Amino acid sequence: xxxxxxxxxxxxxxxxxxxxxxxxxxxxxxxxxxxxxxxxxxxxxxxxxxxxxxxxxxxxxxxxxxxxxxxxxxxxxxxxxxxxxxxxxxxxxxxxxxxxxxxxxxxxxxxxxxxxxxxxxxxxxxxxxxxxxxxxxxxxxxxxxxxxxxxxxxxxxxxxxxxxxxxxxxxxxxxxxxxxxxxxxxxxxxxxxxxxxxxxxxxxxxxxxxxxxxxxxxxxxxxxxxxxxxxxxxxxxxxxxxxxxxxxxxxxxxxxxxxxxxxxxxxxxxxxxxxxxxxxxxxxxxxxxxxxxxxxxxxxxxxxxxxxxxxxxxxxxxxxxxxxxxxxxxxxxxxxxxxxxxxxxxxxxxxxxxxxxxxxxxxxxxxxxxxxxxxxxxxxxxxxxxxxxxxxxxxxxxxxxxxxxxxxxxxxxxxxxxxxxxxxxxxxxxxxxxxxxxxxxxxxxxxxxxxxxxxxxxxxxxxxxxxxxxxxxxxxxxxxxxxxxxxxxxxxxxxxxxxxxxxxxxxxxxxxxxxxxxxxxxxxxxxxxxxxxxxxxxxxxxxxxxxxxxxxxxxxxxxxxxxxxxxxxxxxxxxxxxxxxxxxxxxxxxxxxxxxxxxxxxxxxxxxx
Numbered sequence: 137x138x139x140x141x142x143x144x145x146x147x148x149x150x151x152x153x154x155x156x157x158x159x160x161x162x163x164x165x166x167x168x169x170x171x172x173x174x175x176x177x178x179x180x181x182x183x184x185x186x187x188x189x190x191x192x193x194x195x196x197x198x199x200x201x202x203x204x205x206x207x208x209x210x211x212x213x214x215x216x217x218x219x220x221x222x223x224x225x226x227x228x229x230x231x232x233x234x235x236x237x238x239x240x241x242x243x244x245x246x247x248x249x250x251x252x253x254x255x256x257x258x259x260x261x262x263x264x265x266x267x268x269x270x271x272x273x274x275x276x277x278x279x280x281x282x283x284x285x286x287x288x289x290x291x292x293x294x295x296x297x298x299x300x301x302x303x304x305x306x307x308x309x310x311x312x313x314x315x316x317x318x319x320x321x322x323x324x325x326x327x328x329x330x331x332x333x334x335x336x337x338x339x340x341x342x343x344x345x346x347x348x349x350x351x352x353x354x355x356x357x358x359x360x361x362x363x364x365x366x367x368x369x370x371x372x373x374x375x376x377x378x379x380x381x382x383x384x385x386x387x388x389x390x391x392x393x394x395x396x397x398x399x400x401x402x403x404x405x406x407x408x409x410x411x412x413x414x415x416x417x418x419x420x421x422x423x424x425x426x427x428x429x430x431x432x433x434x435x436x437x438x439x440x441x442x443x444x445x446x447x448x449x450x451x452x453x454x455x456x457x458x459x460x461x462x463x464x465x466x467x468x469x470x471x472x473x474x475x476x477x478x479x480x481x482x483x484x485x486x487x488x489x490x491x492x493x494x495x496x497x498x499x500x501x502x503x504x505x506x507x508x509x510x511x512x513x514x515x516x517x518x519x520x521x522x523x524x525x526x527x528x529x530x531x532x533x534x535x536x537x538x539x540x541x542x543x544x545x546x547x548x549x550x551x552x553x554x555x556x557x558x559x560x561x562x563x564x565x566x567x568x569x570x571x572x573x574x575x576x577x578x579x580x581x582x583x584x585x586x587x588x589x590x591x592x593x594x595x596x597x598x599x600x601x602x603x604x605x606x607x608x609x610x611x612x613x614x615x616x617x618x619x620x621x622x623x624x625x626x627x628x629x630x631x632x633x634x635x636x637x638x639x640x641x642x643x644x645x646x647x648x649x650x651x652x653x654x655x656x657x658x659x660x661x662x663x664x665x666x667x668x669x670x671x672x673x674x675x676x677x678x679x680x681x682x683x684x685x686x687x688x689x690x691x692x693x694x695x696x697x698x699x700x701x702x703x704x705x706x707x708x709x710x711x712x713x714x715x716x717x718x719x720x721x722x723x724x725x726x727x728x729x730x731x732x733x734x735x736x737x738x739x740x741x742x743x744x745x
Contacts, residue, residue, distance in 0.1 A: 145323035215258030487516020
């Protein structure tokens with residue numbers, strides 16, 4: 137979602153702040169801005185609509201000098217994208233940047249207006265700046281003013297406050313939206329994501345929920361939600377500073393699609409032998425826990441939800457445990473019954489998805505036996521707050537449309553399913569060995585799929601002028617169809633819908649005509665004959681069908697195209713069949729000329745409701 141960068145240093149920080157924002161561009165945004173205190177303690181602010189480069193151009197024309205500053209990329213919630221609504225927001229000597237949503241901003245705005253404060257934006261964030269300014273009239277310090285302010289806020293925030301009258305000092309506060317401190321030598325930094333700071337430090341401390349931090353050049357002091365001074369652990373991150381470069385690839389999404397073989401190898405490394413899953417790779421005490429699991433409740437959003445839907449078939453057919461999958465934003469707001477010996481499993485690429493994190497916290501109050509997360513970021517809130525964490529090791533994913541995170545989640549869950557089935561006696565050694573062997577084959581099978589890139593590129597021409605598309609699948613391939621439709625929607629802006637193929641005759645057939653391409657995922661499995669019947673229903677109504685299959689028995693016709701897939705094991709076929717769907721969406725988006733890595737209206741990490 138929105139991005140935050142801040143710095144307290146002896147050197148000029150404006151260019152450091154802008155570089156940090158550029159590292160966070162993948163998160164999604166519509167405007168950017170920064171504010172810096174000069175040597176005479178004057179607040180200098182620049183803001184621009186559009187890409188961070190527009191802000192960088194302004195900075196080149198109007199250089200800002202000073203060692204204390206804050207910067208922000210905004211993803212619009214309250215108020216349209218505009219320079220007036222861009223952060224930082226200022227109230228006299230106070231400047232604020234903020235991620236999240238202040239739910240009681242309307243009431244606070246009315247109170248502040250009654251006290252004579254004038255608003256220049258439509259944002260909820262501006263109330264924070266005015267509140268801090270109001271509190272500073274009686275507070276002994278900026279820290280105390282912020283502590284008093286956050287007690288009046290309802291909602292989520294990761295915010296940083298700067299006072300022109302307190303140079304060399306920043307106050308950061310976190311409630312529901314992540315913030316990380318970067319420790320330097322004689323200087324300190326902060327950001328909403330450590331990626332923004334890898335160019336200046338590899339020493340980080342992560343704010344816990346409710347924390348407030350005071351930064352100066354020489355030290356960082358942490359306070360908990362009760363206002364007590366606390367110690368927070370410092371971490372050394374061995375991150376690569378060149379991770380935000382595309383190299384030979386045109387887009388990050390393309391790069392990440394082609395990184396999937398190595399990402400899956402990294403995810404499986406040291407967790408599989410030649411013929412078994414190492415249960416201890418799920419954490420200390422996992423072996424005892426998995427024996428007790430009678431039910432799995434998966435909670436996730438977006439692409440991660442689709443991965444969970446695939447895993448539901450595996451949990452019940454292989455491990456022999458019941459499984460429910462729910463969208464996190466629905467799960468957290470309804471009354472539900474917690475089943476006996478139920479494991480709450482959260483899925484997230486970033487580990488900071490607001491609804492999923494809220495669901496985890498709710499689950500801790502609802503009697504779940506334990507919690508586990510499958511996540512791609514070792515330092516994330518989901519990892520820190522779950523009882524068990526299984527890292528996907530997919531590497532940093534920059535493209536908004538998730539690719540390698542999805543397939544690495546599937547591989548991770550298939551390993552978990554096998555481990556639970558083995559622990560409960562439902563997976564015998566021969567079956568485990570077969571699953572592990574199939575997993576070992578997946579990277580090379582995806583390599584083979586990637587070699588068909590040119591074929592998929594040509595196929596994409598058939599979709600470039602279309603406005604709608606249907607994806608069909610049966611069994612565990614129905615969620616793969618859901619993910620394929622999501623990818624096409626996200627980056628090409630074509631309306632796409634997935635259906636379980638058997639549902640076609642219960643209404644969706646009314647949509648079929650020559651302008652509605654239908655993509656069918658049809659591997660050779662027990663449901664293939666059923667899928668063939670569904671294909672015939674489409675053809676009989678003039679629909680154009682694109683079939684991804686490894687079956688040689690299809691009879692081609694004028695309104696049918698076959699895309700040959702390699703022979704793969706039934707259990708891992710959903711993982712492999714995902715990749716051509718990603719390539720198709722990518723090439724259609726290229727033809728349509730959309731912003732592949734940063735599609736309109738979307739953000740990489742959704743840290744607000």
